[in-house]
Amino acid sequence: MKELVEHVLQTSFETLGGETIERAKERVIDVIGCILSGSRADGSKAICDLVREWGGKKESSIFVYGGRVPACNAAFANSIMARSYDFEPVGTFVEGKERPSHISGSTIPTALAVGEMKGCSGKEILTAIVVGDDLASRILAASNFGLGFKWDSVGIVNAFGVVGTAGRLMALNSGTLRNAFGIVLNQLSGTFQNLYDAAHTFKLLQGLSAKAGILSVLLASKGLKGVDDPLFAERGYFSLYCDAYDQGLLKRDLGRRFYADSTIKPYPCCRATHGAIDCALSIVSENDIRPEEVEQIIVRVSPKTLAFAVGQPFVERGVPQINAAFSLQYAVACAVLRRSVKLEHFEEEAIRDERILSLVEKVILGSDGIPPEKHLACHMTMKVKDGRVFEKYVDVPKGDEFFNPLSREEKMEKFLENASFSRLMSREKAKELLGWLQDLESLTSLRRVVRLLSP
Template sequence: MYKSKEKIIDFLENFELDKIPKSVILEAKRAVLDTTGCMIAGIDTPLGEGLHKLSHRFEDKNGVTVLGRKIPISPFMAAMCNSYMANAHDADDGHRRSRLHAGGIIIPAALAVAEETRSTGKAFLEAVIIGFELGHRAGMVTTTWETYHGSAMGSTFGAAAASGRLLGLSSEQIINAMGIAEMQAPNCMLMGWIEAKKIPMVKEGMGWSAASGIMSAYMAQSGITGTLTIFKSDEKLSEIEKLGENFEISHRYYKPHPGCRWTHVPLQTLQTLMADKAINPEDVEKITIRTLTKAANLDDPSPSTMEDAQYSIPFVIAATLVDGEFGPGQMTFEKLHDPKILAVARKICIEAAPEFDKFFPGLIKNQVRVTTKQGNRFSAQSQKVKGDENFPLSDREIKNKFTWLSRNRLEKGQAQSIIDDIWSLEEQPDINRLIASFQAMTDK
């Protein structure tokens, strides 16, 4: 622990936005914009509506903003609500080595504390990057292929570090906050509800992770102690040794579609086939998809909720084939009961391919085979997924995704204003300029 403690202290005390690569700063802005779009898209979902009802219990005239709601609430609960909304469509970012969707946790936590403390845009960006660097490393040492904790476990450490930075805690206090987070981070065993094929709205415990991160920082600020132990072995310490040199924030992926990332691989393979072959949904006899062993659990052909649909390869593939695209417009109750989509979904067979497992998390291999009633057979394989580090979304695509996700709440000019504010965050003297843009779209 002592070696890791010394390294973390050195990283925190020498961390300044002006000293880090511009590419890292840009990646932080991309992450903030992407997460903000996901939060806005989550406002009008059943989960978002439930969170707005819940938020009335925590009204605080000195509190902070929940997107889509006029009355402020406590920062602790605002972070929880915004974080869950960020994951409502499952369109938020990810990081393979740590298995975390850290942006949807760390950014809502940092945003709540930044609003509370009236931080500068520069301080907010610094906190976000610190949160990602420590959160991703926590995820890398706590989650394995065999023990899949979900995003909440590792990201809580990052949320605590980001919150502590914005609260002005010393480096020792931030480590203490991370030690407290170690005791109260949500420990969600992800594969349990995937295998049960009943996906909860609060999947991966993300909102509570954001809230726990802030509370850990508050507790450390109040003199309560914790002990950080997760980096105790030499192997785990090696991840901390790279702090400030290898920025994990630069190794993340962004989703061009909503839904579990494991559904995107066959989706994009199918799109390749559709671009090359004229495939009429009514002519399909059978579609066979070979994928990772654990991804093969995502085989429900008739999901009953939006969350179930996000974890259903047959639904995602069928909706893409019928509608020609897959976005928030396909994640609706109407689409869940669309007879054309359901008819195709029932013709989709998911097969586990254990030989693909050894390439994960570096690559996600898959194969899609389509057989038509006319006897035609089309097949394609892929291992690159749009949005991954080796096949990234451009800045324009990230901005277009934000506009696309926020279109039900923002006019084009409003969306562009938020994009501009986020792209110039380091120049903003007060984060509340950005917050004011969020508040302008509220109607609740």
Template sequence: MTTLTEQLSNFIVDTNYKALPSDILASTKRRILDTMGVAWAGSTAPGCGDARAVTLAEGAKGVSTLWASGDKTGSRGAAFVNGMHAAALDFDSVYEKGSVHPDIVVVPAAWAVAEQTGSDGKAFLAAVALGNEVACRLGAANRENRGWFFSSLHGVFGAAAAAGKLLKLDANGIRDALGLALTRASGTQQALIEKSLAKRAQSGFAAEAGVFAAQLAAAGVSGPSEAIEGKFGYHALYGAGEQTVIVDRLGSHYESLATAIKKYPSCTANHVPIDLLIETVSEYDLKADEIENVEVEISRFADGLVGGPFDPSSNAQVAAQFSIHYSAASALLRRKLGISEIQEEAIFDERVASLIPKIDVTIDENNNSKFAPAGVRVRIAGGELLERRSDYVPGTLENPLSDEQVAFKFRDCASFGLHPMSTSDADQFATCLINLDEQETIDHVFDGVH
């Protein structure tokens, strides 16, 4: 009888670029573009420069690129740095059903190994699509969370699968890579609730570990053969899950299509209220002094992530990203929340501080979902109450971003970071990324960018 881990391994080995549906290829391209953009912007976020310096100080020789700086280093170090940069602004794509951000782990891992192996664009795209599918299916199967950070916990398996695919491992090799990834699976929400910089490092750790697992497997190092279903495997140790979900319609249905591209650089729990408040103040052309009170209604789950008091004193950017009070105030005041709005000058704006006391958060006890539905009520001068509600998070399949919105986000991201780009340069770079499957190698993608 074929085990679950063997079924996953066979799927990874047997599926190539030509076998992938057009919709999964298009979605994967969009999210690679998005991941590169958010990593570019995140490269100057707190902690990211230090992580880059520590990695380069090792003096590792290699051909893998640190995206935002252009430095070359070993594949594992590059996977770590790029993974951390991509997570830094909390602007990366998310598979809501499994509470996992697959791309910030899988894309850096696959890119680093693709450069190492001289793989072409088609092989790279296939590896990313397959690695993301592994991470998302693990997320879909989970039925409890004991406090693990799922992006790194699931992501390390996706990274190992993608790296193993690019290293041309056979099914036994992929199985070993997944088994070795099990020994490195980790990540904690403690970093999130304390708003420490370790939160953004965890995706980098997982990308690095996934690459190393695949490289060890390629060298002949064996791993546990029942990484997912074993007596002391993934589900036994990390949390109960429905194992059949992991292989249900494997190869004919792609769970990762449900991964959403984020519209705003903040926790997903903020996104529906931000959208609704921007719509409200724009439609009625409201000024801050016309607003008497705002009530934001969210789920208990969302409240646990973003509903606490706003305190930017220790780590302003992370505090802003995980605050519904700050997000709402920015939406009301500026009618936007982009990269500029999570910089310290914007966060400590006195006008924001004056709006926050007007914002109340209530919990919808009948809402057992995570991020949507959510609603807002804005009471304006004269007593009129303006109400809005939405059932879908922007960027999801039900409420997708347009191509122009994705392009706008990339331009915004590319205008920040270590090497800010002009709009025309960003558009040219984006075109190259969207057409990766036409590249014989990805070695020259950064030519003329740094």
């Protein structure tokens, strides 16, 4: 634990490297864009209203809806909006293996809230994001986390990353930061059942981990004592949550390689559906297939993906937007019908479109031929009524920074589309905000950014 604490506190901006800094800025831009669009998702306004009702010390801003509240509450609300359309950065890539993760949606709103409270510079904020993301990524990778787990890492592992980010910005000493990690161990929770039930609580975890992490840092700064070794104690994190773990992943290349979410998502839905979306879009566009021509669509994914929430039959359950966002059948039907998968396709009217429901019935899910470890891969066979058959295989869906990245232009256009969907700002103001974020390391404070994000 000592080496990890020192890594969080002693890493300097100057040692990060240009690529690490640019990717961190891209994650900041993506998360803020997703906060803007996520403000319109079901439940977001209610949560922000509740946080404003709590009141308290005016430290940090609730984005979009406005109001200044304690930093932990601002990060709570903003993190939830960031996750609302399941559109924010995902998928940490550690030592050649991608792990399902949603780390940035907690650490970045934390950095913005604490950074606003403490008057931190852009360089300080970026450094805190990088070390927090790296810490959470290493813990997640060491845990061998995957879609087959029953607990959701967002409400558990993210909290450690938040402590690292907030503790760095609040300039804790090593003993106090270690206590903060020991305190947050007692605030970890989260279940994948939220996704199976299409419940609002799937995004609540994003904010709960942010709030828990900041609260732990504040408690430690007031002298409260936490567990000595929150990771490796007999009743610590790894003992509680993992049947097996790889301790070496925590320290290998520490300070030389910085891990983080490595996918900027092109579609506002679960990453496990993106391979199927890519297949469907490719087949219908390359062969000019109209929805009424489709007879059957066979979608093959890995056994773990099929057993995950996205493999459930698309029937009415829970919150319609969340239900659609975690459905392979809906994702494929949407791609075939609309030749795109966009934010507006997850509004209730679009989800209940009879043409979608007709196509859903033609989507058959299976897992034969896809190895278990290929949790993002998809093979699709599309049969049309005149007897033609089309096939497509996608190994890594679009968006992965290492194997199939979005272009810089696509990433920036995604931000502008998110801003437009929010109805908060004109395209001109969105471009102004984007300009400040692209030059984040040059800012002496977040004042200009906050002004544009808050009414």
